[in-house]
Amino acid sequence: MQKQYKTKKMHKNETLVAYICLIPSIIGLIFLTYVPLAAVLGLSLTKWEGVGIPEWVGFANYIKLFTTDPYFVDSIKVTIYFSFVAVIGSMIYSLAIALLLNRKIPARGFFRAVFYLPYVLPAMAVYIGWSWLYEANFGLFNYILSLLGIHKLKFIASSELVVPSLALIAVWLSGNLIVIFLAGLQNVPKVYHEAAEIDGANGWQRFRHVTLPCMTPIIFYNLLMALITNMQVVTPALALTQGGPGNSSRFISYVMYQYAFKSGKFSYACAIAFVSFLLIGVFTVILFATSKNWIFYEGGEE
């Protein structure tokens, strides 16, 4: 009887400790995450420009966004274009580097630090530094092109090249993916490789049928995180291009930023925020839905 009482008390105590530990997180989840999310939806159905009481307008903001807004539809295209180039580029780059670093080469730690370094540099400084590299007449890249006998390009000052140029910076910054891939590669069971080798598989076959399947959960994780990050891209536009030239780097987040904080159209900008939330949500759901077909889970876990 007494023992039962004691364990009950202990459980109660454990619950109390847990809630004390979680108070900050619960406050954050409620007031900084889910309530604001609901507020975005609510506000987006009104007309409110920073003063007075929001006036209910139903879906008018959304209709305006998709019919008469001069920037919005293009910004979706530009953002998706950028995300695809940046995500695919950084996935291939970081997986390739991780595969190379996973081999028996000297000074691995040093090289890992080198490839990781761009990630710890402040974004603002990175974009400004790269804008000098992309400079049309005396920049590093045009110098390299001239050595290869190619005509000078305008990179971020050209509406065709601005998105790929910015995506290249994103690839350069993706050192964190390398480290995660590398950790995944080190967890691929050695016995699988040995078994495949005994069966006479060559290097490519081992990569294709052993390494790659074992890496799929990590590829999925990196893909998802890279997609969410890149779909929200805003810093290059803020720091460098101001959406230009023309509208060719006017990303969704930048359009939202301008409407909200430059023109004070808060409720209208909320509609943009909510559409981008749905858009990222759709991509996330698609990724999760297809993941069952290509993610390989080792022998019936869970």
Place this chain on the structure above:
Amino acid sequence: MMRREKSFASKKRNEKVANIVSLVLVIILALIVMLPIWWIFRSSLMTNAELFQWPPKFLPPNWLFSNYKDALVYFPFWDYFRNTMTIIIPAVIGGTITATLGGYAFARLRFPGKKFLFSLCVGSMLLPTMVTLIPLYIMWTRGFHMADTYWPLILPYFCGGGAFNIFLIRQFINTIPRELDEAATIDGAGKFRILFSIILPSIKSAMIVVALLLFIQIWNDLLQQMIYINTSENFTIAIGLSQFKGSLKSDWSAIMCATCMSFIPGIVFYLIGQKYFVEGIALTGMKN
């Protein structure tokens, strides 16, 4: 027998060749990755006249470290640095502590509503931060009248430090054998006692990782700094740099000095925590 030995030897040789090829590739790629940083640094040590010469020189003709002194006249780096640190230090401390507490609760404690709270937490990881930007801005500036202060940039970090970091700490705590907790419980230690005497000493490296990740995140958060900070005395490095660039359109040598100065704190913090960093990031990619 002979053939088998021969094929074994040739396999060994193949492996060796492959490793050498990999090393060469890694060196080339590392040089390519470092090239932009070198180019920015080398440009900061040259005069504008030297920068606008064709063909560009790979090495600065004279290493003009005095450029930095000149740039500092117009680019008050130390003021910006102090302002940035005024945000970062409390935010990083708050974020690390609250993420650790949250991670501990999810990793070790049983309580009603755990599954629900945890899925809310993971769900918020998938929620883009830009979506909630406007309501939060209204809350901080209209509700709490904190426009042009650092509070909107600091206080959120005292509220959990981000789902990702909670998750990271949880992953780390899961690698500590539960037997240690159980032994301590038998000795009469409470849950807080276990946290302080068993868990915390073993997750120091994870906490350093969280601190570094928060550092980078805040350092890079140009958008929020731009919307909350208005007066130039309060500027952070990121905003200051963007203003500096805007006012000096083509004085590239001075701009590159300012850029290099902004690189330094990140590099220093990274070098200090590098060992833990790689370890910790690696864990985030693991299956739960």
